Amino acid sequence: MTIPTSIPSTGPWAVIHRNAISHNLSWLRQRLYHCSPGAPVRVWAVVKADAYGHGLTHTVPALQQADGLGVTTPDDVRRLRRQGWQKPILLLSASGVRAEEICDPSLGELHLVIDEPSQLDQLERLARLPESRRPTRLNTWLRYAGRLGNLGFDVTEYAPAFERLLALKTKGLVVEAGHLHHYAGAEDADALRAERNEFATVVGRLPGPFSTGNSAALCGSLPETLRQEGHWLRCGLMLYGASALPGTTGAQLGLRPAMSVHARLVAVRYLKAGQNVGYGDTFQAQRDTWVGTACIGYSHGVPRQLWEQGHALVGPSGRPVPYAGRVAMDCLSLDLGPNACEQVGDIVTLWGHAPNGAALPVETVAASCSTIAAELFTGLTSRLPLISA
Amino acid sequence: MTIPTSIPSTGPWAVIHRNAISHNLSWLRQRLYHCSPGAPVRVWAVVKADAYGHGLTHTVPALQQADGLGVTTPDDVRRLRRQGWQKPILLLSASGVRAEEICDPSLGELHLVIDEPSQLDQLERLARLPESRRPTRLNTWLRYAGRLGNLGFDVTEYAPAFERLLALKTKGLVVEAGHLHHYAGAEDADALRAERNEFATVVGRLPGPFSTGNSAALCGSLPETLRQEGHWLRCGLMLYGASALPGTTGAQLGLRPAMSVHARLVAVRYLKAGQNVGYGDTFQAQRDTWVGTACIGYSHGVPRQLWEQGHALVGPSGRPVPYAGRVAMDCLSLDLGPNACEQVGDIVTLWGHAPNGAALPVETVAASCSTIAAELFTGLTSRLPLISA
Numbered sequence: 001m002t003i004p005t006s007i008p009s010t011g012p013w014a015v016i017h018r019n020a021i022s023h024n025l026s027w028l029r030q031r032l033y034h035c036s037p038g039a040p041v042r043v044w045a046v047v048k049a050d051a052y053g054h055g056l057t058h059t060v061p062a063l064q065q066a067d068g069l070g071v072t073t074p075d076d077v078r079r080l081r082r083q084g085w086q087k088p089i090l091l092l093s094a095s096g097v098r099a100e101e102i103c104d105p106s107l108g109e110l111h112l113v114i115d116e117p118s119q120l121d122q123l124e125r126l127a128r129l130p131e132s133r134r135p136t137r138l139n140t141w142l143r144y145a146g147r148l149g150n151l152g153f154d155v156t157e158y159a160p161a162f163e164r165l166l167a168l169k170t171k172g173l174v175v176e177a178g179h180l181h182h183y184a185g186a187e188d189a190d191a192l193r194a195e196r197n198e199f200a201t202v203v204g205r206l207p208g209p210f211s212t213g214n215s216a217a218l219c220g221s222l223p224e225t226l227r228q229e230g231h232w233l234r235c236g237l238m239l240y241g242a243s244a245l246p247g248t249t250g251a252q253l254g255l256r257p258a259m260s261v262h263a264r265l266v267a268v269r270y271l272k273a274g275q276n277v278g279y280g281d282t283f284q285a286q287r288d289t290w291v292g293t294a295c296i297g298y299s300h301g302v303p304r305q306l307w308e309q310g311h312a313l314v315g316p317s318g319r320p321v322p323y324a325g326r327v328a329m330d331c332l333s334l335d336l337g338p339n340a341c342e343q344v345g346d347i348v349t350l351w352g353h354a355p356n357g358a359a360l361p362v363e364t365v366a367a368s369c370s371t372i373a374a375e376l377f378t379g380l381t382s383r384l385p386l387i388s389a
Numbered sequence: 390m391t392i393p394t395s396i397p398s399t400g401p402w403a404v405i406h407r408n409a410i411s412h413n414l415s416w417l418r419q420r421l422y423h424c425s426p427g428a429p430v431r432v433w434a435v436v437k438a439d440a441y442g443h444g445l446t447h448t449v450p451a452l453q454q455a456d457g458l459g460v461t462t463p464d465d466v467r468r469l470r471r472q473g474w475q476k477p478i479l480l481l482s483a484s485g486v487r488a489e490e491i492c493d494p495s496l497g498e499l500h501l502v503i504d505e506p507s508q509l510d511q512l513e514r515l516a517r518l519p520e521s522r523r524p525t526r527l528n529t530w531l532r533y534a535g536r537l538g539n540l541g542f543d544v545t546e547y548a549p550a551f552e553r554l555l556a557l558k559t560k561g562l563v564v565e566a567g568h569l570h571h572y573a574g575a576e577d578a579d580a581l582r583a584e585r586n587e588f589a590t591v592v593g594r595l596p597g598p599f600s601t602g603n604s605a606a607l608c609g610s611l612p613e614t615l616r617q618e619g620h621w622l623r624c625g626l627m628l629y630g631a632s633a634l635p636g637t638t639g640a641q642l643g644l645r646p647a648m649s650v651h652a653r654l655v656a657v658r659y660l661k662a663g664q665n666v667g668y669g670d671t672f673q674a675q676r677d678t679w680v681g682t683a684c685i686g687y688s689h690g691v692p693r694q695l696w697e698q699g700h701a702l703v704g705p706s707g708r709p710v711p712y713a714g715r716v717a718m719d720c721l722s723l724d725l726g727p728n729a730c731e732q733v734g735d736i737v738t739l740w741g742h743a744p745n746g747a748a749l750p751v752e753t754v755a756a757s758c759s760t761i762a763a764e765l766f767t768g769l770t771s772r773l774p775l776i777s778a
Contacts, residue, residue, distance in 0.1 A: 010485040011462060049688035049718055049772065072684070072719050073400060093684050093719055095655040095733070096399040116656045118733055149666040150682040150714070150722045151656050184668055266484040267505045267540050277538040279573055293539040295461070295482050299438035299767035304760055325539070329438055329763055330461050330482055333539045344484070344507055371693055374718055378688035382771040383438065 007387060012263035012296035014380060015352070015389045016054050020256035021062035024239050027254055028218060029065065032233070035222045039231070044090050044211065046070040046236035047080075053377035054240055054258055055386045060085060063239070068111065070234055074101045081108055088139070090211075090234075095119055095151070099126050103135045111139040113180055115151040120164045127173040134173060140165055141180035141211055144199055147191075148184040158202050166207075178209040178232070186216035187245055193221075216244035219253055242362050242373035249361040257362060259377065260352025261384070263296035265314070265344050268336065277333050278325020282307065285324075290340035292321075294348040297330045301380035302350060303369045307332065310368040311360075315342045318354025351376065396776060401652035401685035403769065404741070404778045405443050409645035410451035413628050416643055417607060418454065421622070424611045428620075431456040433479050433600065435625035437465070442766035443629055443648055444775045449474060452628070457500065459623055463490045470497055477528070479600075479623075484508055484540070488515050492524045500528040502569055504540040509553045516562040523562060529554055530569035530600055533591055536584055537573040547591050555596075567598040567621070575605035576634055582610075605633035608642055631751050631762035638750040646751060648766065649741025650773070652685035654703070654733050657725065666722050667714020671696065674713075679729035681710075683737040686719045690769035691739060692758045696721065699757040700749075704731045707743025740765065 007013055025045060032041045045066035046052075051059035056076070060083050063069065068088035069080055074097055077089050088109040091097070095116040102112065103126070114120060126134055142162050143152030153161045165177035181199045185191035199212065213233035237243075241250040241257035250257055269292075271277065271285040285291070292314065298304045307323035312334055314321050319342075324335040336342055347355055351362040362373045396402055414434060421430045434455035435441075440448035445465070449472050452458065457477035458469055463486055466478050477498040480486070484505040491501060492515070503509060515523055531551050532541030542550045554566035570588045574580035588601065602622035626632075630639040630646035639646055658681075660666065660674040674680070681703065687693040696712035701723055703710050708731075713724040725731055736744055740751040751762045 009487060053688075093655065096653060096684065098398060116733060145658065147665050147670070148668070149658070149660065149664055150680065150717075150720060151658075154658075184665065185670060187669075264485060266482065269534065269538070269540075269543075271538065275538055276536050276573065279537070280576075281536070281574060291539065295485065298764045299442075301768065301770075304764045328539075329767060331539060344505060375687045375693045378718060379690065379768060379770065381690075381768065 007262070008385065010264070010266075010295065011385070012261070012294070012300055013385050013387050015260045015262065016058040016386050017256070017258045017260070017389050018058060018062040020241050020258040021054070021059055021239055022065070024241055024250075024255045024258070025063060025065055028235055028238065031218070031222065042067040042232045044068045044070045044213075044232055044234040045239055046092075046234055048072040048076070048092060048236070049378040052236060052240050052374060053380045056080065056083065058386060058388045067232070070236075074104075074107070077107050077110065081106060090141070093151075099123070102126070102138065103133065105136060109137040109139070110135070111141060114140055114142045114161070114165065117161070120161060123168055123173060124164070127168055127171045131172075138174050139176045139178070140168070140174045141178045144179065144181045144202055146181055146184065146199060147195055148182055155202050159204075159206065162206055162208075176208065178211055179203045179206065180211045183212070183214055183217055186214050186220065189221050192217055214244070215239075219243060219245055237374055240377060242377070244372075249363045251359065251361060257352055257359070259362070261296075261302075261350040261380075263294040263348050263350070265292045265342060265346045265348060266295050266331070267293045268340070268342060268344055269293075276325070278307075279328060280326065283323075283325030283333070283335070285335075287338060289338050290336040290342070291324050291333050292336045292340070292342055292346075292348070293331050293333045295331050296348075296350065296384075297328045297332055299329045299381065300384040301376070302327050302332065303371065303376070303379070306365070306369045308369070310365055313349040313354040313358055313360050315346045316355055318349060318356050318358025318360075320360070396651070397774065399653070399655075399684065400774070401650070401683070401689055402774050402776050404649045404651065405447040405775050406645070406647045406649070406778050407447060407451040409630050409647040410443070410448055410628055411454070412645050413630055413639075413647070414452060414454055417624055417627065420607070420611065431621045433457045433459045433602075433621055433623040434628055435459040435481075435623055436469075437461040437481060437625070438767040441625060441629050441763060442769045445469065445472065447775060447777045456621070459625075463493075463496070466496050466499065470495060479530070482540075488512070491515070491527065492522065494525060498526040498528070499524065500530060503529055503531045503550070503554065506550070509550060512557055512562060513553070516557055516560045520561075527563050528565045528567070529557070529563045530567045533568065533570045533588055535570055535573065535588060536580075537571055541569075544591050548593075548595065551595055551597075565597065567600055568592045568595065569600045572601070572603055572606055575603050575609065578610050581606055603633070608632060608634055626763055629766060631766070633761075638752045640748065640750060646741055646748070648751070650685075650691075650739040650769075652683040652737050652739070654681045654731060654735045654737060655684050655720070656682045657729070657731060657733055658682075665714075667696075668717060669715065672712075672714030672722070672724070674724075676727060678727050679725040679731070680713050680722050681725045681729070681731055681735075681737070682720050682722045684720050685737075685739065685773075686717045686721055688718045688770065689773040690765070691716050691721065692760065692765070692768070695754070695758045697758070699754055702738040702743040702747055702749050704735045705744055707738060707745050707747025707749075709749070
């Protein structure tokens with residue numbers, strides 16, 4: 001792993017490894033090919049939440065082999081078009097988006113997820129407009145609510161809602177109407193199988209392509225239904241090199257972590273046994289020791305409770321060291337031990353890879369503060385600059 | 390509380406109430422005056438971390454009565470100068486900042502916190518430069534490490550380090566050298582008294598002004614030492630209307646919350662008893678009920694574990710309702726109950742004030758997910774637009 005030379009001399013930063021992102025997409029392509037060699041399976045690369053916190057500008061260039069990109073806001077669609085993305089874009093969470101926005105021709109080929117009956121009402125109003133004022137390349141995906149249960153249509157609502165989409169297709173408003181499902185428990189093979197079967201039953205013999213997926217499903221047991229032509233799979237977390245499967249890291253699956261988060265030591269102090277560090281006396285030195293402090297904290301998106309069980313990598317060698325006291329707003333401290341040789345200016349790695357390549361999987365860090373990699377990635381704030389490698 | 394008319398029709402947003410911020414600063418001024426009517430006490434308003442997540446552009450206009458502003462990066466100093474702030478700026482966490490940056494005359498009257506011996510070495514190098522290349526209005530504050538222990542000088546290091554600053558004053562490099570301390574346990578009156586006494590002992594008869602404070606100390610028991618002329622107090626969290634004292638809200642102290650976080654319902658679904666909502670089956674309806682989903686999630690800075698004990702306000706009336714299942718990346722769900730009358734488009738308030746004025750204190754929300762208001766404020770990401778009211 002190389003650290004770019006343009007890193008800040010003060011302040012923290014995150015390195016985004018573009019090659020890792022393109023590798024992870026290729027990894028998925030190969031896996032899909034082996035599972036379903038005869039049928040083209042298309043891939044939506046999900047780049048919502050600024051590419052899971054990795055930044056659209058850093059990420060999109062690495063996703064040229066995707067068939068489409070998935071986002072959650074019309075602003076993101078426009079941002080992608082400005083970045084030159086010409087292939088389809090899937091607009092998830094489209095409920096609440098005004099019909100006029102959908103008609104904007106600068107959005108290009110738009111695939112709209114239908115989560116809610118009022119969206120169908122809106123589309124039916126659009127279908128009554130003169131052709132010149134209608135969207136030209138609009139595709140729709142009806143969401144089955146399923147076990148996730150928060151958005152979409154349930155088993156009794158699904159077929160009637162789909163009939164309304166088919167009528168809109170007949171009227172020429174929409175190019176295609178497909179079936180979309182998002183799994184609630186894809187980490188568990190049995191739960192996943194049950195969700196897949198339920199969705200297949202609900203869709204039954206209705207025409208149109210399918211879109212399912214999510215990283216846990218794609219990295220776990222791939223389904224038979226992949227063989228169905230025209231299937232559009234959605235992948236998110238795995239593109240960034242993290243595993244959605246509990247107890248497994250992305251690297252163990254063959255993925256490459258795309259993000260490393262770093263800061264520099266701004267102080268190294270010698271503490272006598274019994275001395276405290278941090279707010280509320282959360283750390284007391286059990287022996288004489290060196291404590292290093294780095295200028296990164298919860299205002300950058302590092303969870304405040306990470307200190308309890310977590311560790312970081314320090315120095316050029318990427319030596320693992322425990323936290324010393326609670327993470328503060330702008331800084332955190334590490335127990336470097338009695339024989340520490342680290343100095344002010346040395347690099348600290350919170351997750352990802354240290355300069356010499358030593359790895360601290362984001363999944364390990366997330367587990368140490370009872371969360372998941374996706375929350376760590378997307379929780380980074382604008383105060384943490386992203387730098388491409 | 391008024392909600393501005395410019396709020397997004399989709400997507401979440403936060404409202405920043407400028408009047409609340411200026412009120413909170415006045416509240417502190419009055420309190421200081423009552424405690425120490427004879428002596429001018431100056432106030433550093435701390436606006437690090439983009440004004441605790443409230444945005445510098447929204448906050449600085451409300452802080453014109455502060456004597457100075459405190460930040461953590463040279464970039465923030467430049468940003469404040471571009472915004473027209475002409476009074477002093479305190480640069481906390483200045484360790485690691487290069488000497489050349491300090492010399493930039495566009496930084497104006499800069500107060501540098503000295504956390505680390507290498508900063509003294511740098512200043513001594515600057516003092517050997519011709520006068521034309523030196524900073525012109527540089528003030529310094531030596532940090533006592535104290536119980537926080539992460540940055541600064543301990544009891545044996547303090548006086549010799551201060552002598553070096555006094556020598557730099559004699560040489561004309563620095564205008565003034567003062568004494569700075571940050572409390573580790575100001576929430577507890579006894580711990581605070583011990584920290585204050587310790588600091589006073591360490592400083593002893595050394596000349597120069599003091600800077601202490603922090604919101605917990607200023608909202609709790611104010612010290613006798615306030616009477617000392619030239620004391621510069623630092624306040625942060627309380628400016629934004631939140632309390633740093635456990636079990637107390639800002640409103641209970643007389644402060645006004647400056648931030649409200651909102652989203653809109655994008656779906657309202659009827660669930661049968663036994664049906665699930667959210668990833669990993671974290672919620673199962675115990676009775677037939679309405680579940681509303683709002684497009685705000687952990688990618689905006691809402692803690693993923695908030696659902697466990699938290700509640701939100703919903704609709705124009707600000708009715709309190711519990712979460713239904715784990716907070717997801719882009720959305721969260723609420724159990725609206727069997728008799729709900731809320732609709733798609735209705736406003737949800739995560740903390741702050743609902744449109745009709747109903748309050749959900751940020752301290753209550755923070756406690757429900759085992760953190761503090763400052764982490765919620767500064768954890769908001771760039772995907773949550775801030776709107777002034």
